[in-house]
């Protein structure tokens with residue numbers, strides 16, 4: 001259990017400013033995922049927390065104890081930070097069995113043989129690899145080796161577990177199983193976890209909070225639900241969600257405190273309580289972007305009041321879900337249904353969209369101005 005507080009962290013590699021004023025608090029017991037596209041600074045942040053990198057500016061505390069104070073050139077040794085790190089490349093010792101790979105660090109801590117055995121076997125069972133305890137790493141698949149690396153980190157009962165893309169070598173099916181195991185592990189150990197990934201599904205499924213990065217900056221820190229339902233800007237909206245969110249241009253104006261929006265979906269008025277406190281023009285018309293999740297668009301083959309007449313451009317039933325491309329004039333939207341639903345291409349249908357679920361962004365600033373409710 002640990003609480004980590006990063007304040008005003010800047011990291012440069014030469015003239016390359018890779019972390020820009022990072023302020024992030026990870027509460028005791030959080031499963032905090034650092035998420036973002038390749039090269040945005042997730043791994044560097046993890047390396048700063050672990051002590052493998054020294055930031056040029058900023059401070060960090062773990063449970064109130066200062067670990068970094070760049071002004072005083074103070075950086076606590078990695079071994080003094082009470083954490084354990086699992087990298088994407090899991091570096092198991094090739095000449096030791098799985099059992100010994102895990103026991104080694106515990107022996108150094110001078111634990112009793114019985115305690116070592118209990119911890120090794122518990123962590124192997126937790127990662128479902130106890131049957132491989134006498135094998136050598138070369139006798140395991142990449143995914144099994146990755147699980148040994150996690151078991152090794154877990155066995156030392158760290159207060160803080162840092163995981164850098166630990167599921168990257170697993171096939172799709174095992175990845176789902178391991179997501180479930182990591183979620184259980186977090187609950188059972190109660191450990192604070194910081195987890196790096198560029199995979200939004202991993203982030204949305206396991207985390208208690210997600211820190212979304214954009215080019216060295218923190219863009220949004222929120223629960224998975226809030227990040228998915230109300231991405232803070234158009235970049236976040238576009239990054240989160242699969243299939244991607246539908247974006248549609250419109251015009252907006254604030255009239256009597258309410259937001260009046262016009263687009264190819266028609267005209268709508270949103271009450272003041274759905275608007276964010278972000279600054280946006282309080283008078284005159286301005287450009288906006290409507291963002292609608294594909295699963296918020298329902299298709300009716302019969303006319304429905306308030307629904308938008310559209311044609312079926314493409315229809316992709318794929319077992320558990322169906323993705324359908326709809327056309328309204330020159331606008332194209334994706335709609336997502338559960339199950340296998342077939343439409344004829346060019347069939348005329350009606351799209352039903354719950355206005356409350358639409359996010360609206362200021363096109364110029366790209367910031368969220370109307371929340372989904």
Ligand SMILES: Nc1ncnc2c1ncn2[C@@H]1O[C@H](COP(=O)(O)OP(=O)(O)OP(=O)(O)O)[C@@H](O)[C@H]1O
Pocket residue numbers: 013016018036037038039040041042043044045197198
């Ligand atoms: N040792 C280094 N020297 C110079 N530049 C570096 C070094 N390590 C990282 N960088 C640069 O810092 C930036 C952030 O890298 P980082 O590894 O933190 O990104 P990331 O978000 O973890 O990406 P990925 O998902 O690809 O691992 C990148 O532009 C990278 O090229």
